[in-house]
Amino acid sequence: TMKLTTLGCWGAYPYKDGGTTSYLVTSEDGFQLLMDCGSRAVTELEKEISPLDLDAVIISHYHPDHVADLGVLRHYFQLYPKHLWTPKVLPIYGHNEDEVEFAKLTLPGVSEGRAYDVTGVEKIGPFDITFIKTVHPVPCYAFRIIERATGQSLVFTGDTGYFAELEKFTAGADLFLADVYLYAGNENHPAHLTTKEAGQIAKAAGVKSLVLTHTPPVPPQGVDAKNHLQVLKEEAQSFADGVPVDLAEPHKFWQIGEL
Numbered sequence: 001t002m003k004l005t006t007l008g009c010w011g012a013y014p015y016k017d018g019g020t021t022s023y024l025v026t027s028e029d030g031f032q033l034l035m036d037c038g039s040r041a042v043t044e045l046e047k048e049i050s051p052l053d054l055d056a057v058i059i060s061h062y063h064p065d066h067v068a069d070l071g072v073l074r075h076y077f078q079l080y081p082k083h084l085w086t087p088k089v090l091p092i093y094g095h096n097e098d099e100v101e102f103a104k105l106t107l108p109g110v111s112e113g114r115a116y117d118v119t120g121v122e123k124i125g126p127f128d129i130t131f132i133k134t135v136h137p138v139p140c141y142a143f144r145i146i147e148r149a150t151g152q153s154l155v156f157t158g159d160t161g162y163f164a165e166l167e168k169f170t171a172g173a174d175l176f177l178a179d180v181y182l183y184a185g186n187e188n189h190p191a192h193l194t195t196k197e198a199g200q201i202a203k204a205a206g207v208k209s210l211v212l213t214h215t216p217p218v219p220p221q222g223v224d225a226k227n228h229l230q231v232l233k234e235e236a237q238s239f240a241d242g243v244p245v246d247l248a249e250p251h252k253f254w255q256i257g258e259l
Helices: 041-046 070-079 099-104 165-170 195-205 228-240
Strands: 003-008 022-026 032-037 056-058 090-094 111-115 122-124 127-133 141-147 153-156 175-182 210-213 245-247 253-255
Touching: 003 041, 022 041, 032 041, 032 070, 041 070, 070 090, 090 122, 099 111, 127 165, 141 165, 165 195, 175 195, 195 210, 195 228, 210 228, 228 245
Parallel strands: 032 056, 056 090, 090 111, 153 175, 175 210, 210 245
Antiparallel strands: 003 022, 003 253, 022 032, 122 127, 127 141, 141 153
C-alpha cells in the first residue's frame, strides 16, 4: 500500500504551527520519497522518520514555499556526524527550466540534482512518475505517481490554475492532492485552483478521493476566520458530488490502497 503523509500544507507562507507544502510518499517496500520541501519540512519529517532515511526528493517548482527547507535538508546530509550513519548522496529531482535553481540541487558528495523527464516516465525507486506542466507564474509540474507493485496512483497538482488537460491527467487516480488556495468565485486564476475547480475536476476525473492542500492560512475578508477551512472543504465537496473530500493537516496520512 502506498502511503501519503502530510508534513506541511499551507499555501504561500508558514503560519502558527503549520509549514508550507511538503509530503512524504512511502511505498509498500519502504521507499521514502519527499515531495516538495517547504518551510518546516525537516522538523516535521523528523517526527515521522529520520531525514537521513530519505531515498529521494522531487520538487514541483522553485517558489520558496515549496523549497524553503531544501538547503537545511542538504546541510543535514552534509553535516550529520559521519560516525553515526553511512553517508549517501541524496537524489533530488526537479525540472531544469530554471538553470540557476536547478544547479542548487547539487552539492558534491551530498546531493545530486536530476532533471526529470517531463515528456516520459521517470522511474524513482518503486514509482513510475509522469508529468504535466501547470498554469503558474513560473515553470511548475504536476505529478502522477504510480506504485508499480500495486498500481495505486496519486496525482499532485503542484501549484496551478485551471487548465482542461488536468482532468485527463488526473483520470481514475486513487488520491487527488489538489492546490486549493482560493474559494469559489475566483475561477480561471493564473496561479491557483478554486474549490469549485478542484471539486469539478475530481468528479469528472472519477478519482476515489480528493485531498485539499496549499490551503490559505488566513481567509479573505468576508470568510469566517474560525471556520474558513471547513468552508473550503464544504465548497469543494459541493462540486465534487460523491467524491470524498478531505483537508490536509500536518501528520494526517492516507493509505492509498485502502481508500
